[in-house]
Amino acid sequence: MSKCLVKSEIKTVFDRISELEAVKQGLNFIEEDQPRTIEEQKTMVAIEAPTFAEGQRAVFYAEALKKLGLMDVHIDKHGNVLGRRPGKGTGPNILLEAHLDTVFPAGTNVTPVEKDGRIYAPGICDDTRGLAANLSVIRALQSSGIETEGDLFFAGTVAEEGMGGMSGMKALLIDRKDIDGTISIDGAGCDTIIYEGTGIRNFEVTYTGPGGHAYSAFGTPSAVHAAARAITKLSDMRPPESPKTTFTVSLIEGGHAIHAIAQKAVFKINLRSDDPQELDNLQKQAVAIFAEGAREENERWGKQMITVDYNMILDVPAGRQPADCDIVQASWQATECLGIQPRLVPGGCTNTNMPISMGIPAVTLGRGGQEGGVHSLGEWFDPEGTYRCPQKSFLLMLALAGIHGETKPLLKRRDK
Ligand SMILES: [Zn+2]
Structure with a gap:
């Protein structure tokens, strides 16, 4: 303007x-x-x-x-x-x-x-x-x-x-x-x-599972894979251009050894919008996807082993x-x-x-x-x-x- x-x-x-x-x-x-x-x-x-x-x-x-x-x-x-x-x-x-x-x-x-x-x-x-x-x-x-x-x-x-x-x-x-x-x-x-x-919400999302040897425990769901599944879906979210609404997965860490199925993976995501309602909508989508990552990884291997936890670590109102x-x-x-x-x-x-x-x-x-x-x-x-x-x-x-x-x-x- x-x-x-x-x-x-x-x-x-x-x-x-x-x-x-x-x-x-x-x-x-x-x-x-x-x-x-x-x-x-x-x-x-x-x-x-x-x-x-x-x-x-x-x-x-x-x-x-x-x-x-x-x-x-x-x-x-x-x-x-x-x-x-x-x-x-x-x-x-x-x-x-x-x-x-x-x-x-x-x-x-x-x-x-x-x-x-x-x-x-x-x-x-x-x-x-x-x-x-x-x-x-x-x-x-x-x-x-x-x-x-x-x-x-x-x-x-x-x-x-x-x-x-x-x-x-x-x-x-x-x-x-x-x-x-x-x-x-x-x-x-x-x-x-x-x-x-512009409102901001930051989430920290944590996936955990039993982990195991990359070869001998093959078939165990992986925390890193679950996080990756979620991040792929998050990347495809399509918030409105106006009011401007944005997201990015900004930080990621996980796993503990090159020859191990990951026990833990954590990522942080930043959500923003100029409009409070759109920020709520984006948050709803993102939170549903956090759970889908774990569910799909468990389904892939037929074992209920990966769990997901998330925390809102910053909430600035729009x-x-x-x-x-x-x-x-x-x-x-x-x-x-x-x-x-x-x-x-x-x-x-x-x-x-x-x-x-x-x-x-x-x-x-x-x-x-x-x-x-x-x-x-x-x-x-x-x-x-x-x-x-x-x-x-x-x-x-x-x-x-x-x-x-x-x-x-x-x-x-x-x-x-
Ligand atoms: Zn300043």
Whole structure:
């Protein structure tokens, strides 16, 4: 999708906001604040934060939020950092967040190195840039003295990447029923608006049998053969192209000796869909096939020896909201206000999955700047013009929460 028609009442709010002297000052402040945010980004990237071990970085981020004068700054029981900038209590509460964790294991060299205008360090973009950009938004709000109708919340969330499965964001929203809309900063670019959540389910499937000598026990069903039968059938599944629904058997291991009938075989399968119903359908098919692999191998040899077990090891809910819902229109308008052509990105697996699947309006917006090698040891960031990311968040938060005495909030409070 490349277009989004913004209704006049949303345009009017942004027109009004852009005219306010305090807002203009805030935008200028953010541009001038860029060197400081880059320094913070370099400091934070050097604090290792593998998924499930974000503690040290969380402590640093909580300190930073406190120094900026946010209220109720704390690290919650899941490890998320959360702080609040109170509004008048007369509007929706808006959360701006980025994730603390990186994909790099403990012991990775995360010292930033600068070369030819780029900063190289594993995690320098994803999502350390998001964390740093959001600090600049807070500073601009504090220096502008703007009062909002709703409260503004700021978070560094844990467990977004890999097997974290965005569980930090999920836990935060389950605990905080008072958050009415969320903005996540993640992904490349300054133009992207992610407004859908692609669901993910990962399964681990295990086949076991008695095994035996390849020659003398011939006739015994094999765990590897059973897994192979299942994988062949899984390969033939035909999910719909739209809504995009995908699968892959991604990892496989089994057997223990070249001259032995395998006692054990394990594979992992990754299922995804932009649509919750299609994800359910695909899962049903896959689960039936897991059993068929064992059954057919047993039938082939006329012996009930192979059994199958499976576990769902990751469950990220899919979620959809209309491409023309208010938060998407407002994100579009905020991007245009900065002279950038916005781009709606269908699908996506970001922290936004969680709010959308819970019915909370949400978007994920890009970090700004230029970047490359994300999730690799060669990850780099070029800060040129990256201040427009926090500028956009600043405008969007104000529009969604409402500026006291000036604009009506664009989001509603959700029913608790
Ligand atoms: Zn990320």
